[in-house]
Amino acid sequence: MNYLAHVFLSGTDTELMIGNFIADAVRGKQLLQFPERVQEGILLHRQIDAYTDRHEVVAQTKNRLRPEYGKYAPVIADMFYDHFLAANFKTISGQDLQTFTQQTYTVLQANFNLMPERVQQFLPHMMQHNWLLSYAQLRGINQALSGLSRRTSFDSGMETATQELERNYPQYAADFDLFFPELLHFTRNWLEQH
Template structure:
């Protein structure tokens, strides 16, 4: 899963959201100096990644792109699944996606000093392109893939995946719903465990 799903699955706790969002920029156990909520968010992020990568439905979606994009098929499918979350946002939240995204950007800005350097560097561009909202259209999805392709060391022309994404669009969307319902339930359970482990009552 990509940014939008990680944020959404963090419940309504600001620090857990921040930790989950920036976890990719935190390596190993180098997070113990952060506030407890951020530590939980980082741990939750890693749980989500592990659950996603091993899930047969997600793997089926990813397999549709693997022949052409190899290792990057997972990177692409993470973004595609976020597209379906954004597209169907009304089924998951009563808050408009635009409002939800704007609130999160402001949360990052108000906690700027605690963000990793990588996250700080990415934040202005993320806000400028309104990344979290951009996902919800096919044109926005293609733009995000183009931007991601430019950020990778070995460019693989990620936007070319749009051909297969459109070809299998209905099937992948159905797979997303099957997978995400399980992910959401498992995240709720994992979050309760983490809060108990850290004695976190926020």
């Protein structure tokens, strides 16, 4: 899952959300530098990623993408799933996506000094271009994937992935509809235990 899913799955706990948001920039024992609840958010992020990586529906999505996109299939699948979450956010969460994203940016900005340097570098750009809201539109997903493609060492082809999404939209939507309720259930159970 990508940024939108990770912050959404944190619920209303802001420290948990911060940890979940910054987790990809935190390696190994760096975890211990953060307040306890932020550490829990980092661990939650890792659990979400592990659950997603071993889920059979997500494997179907990645397998559909792999012939064209190879090792970048998991990245594209994450972006596709964030698109479906954003596009159906009101139905899934009961909240307005624009309101949710503004509240999220407010929390992240208020905790800017807590974030690793890598996150501090991209967060202003993320907010300025409203990535989280833009994921609801194919144009926004295309911009995100094109940006990722420019930053890869190899020819990833990710800049064409939105065309694949458009061609097979119902299949990818069906994958998301099967997977996301199970991820929600898994996350809620994890949160209850922690």
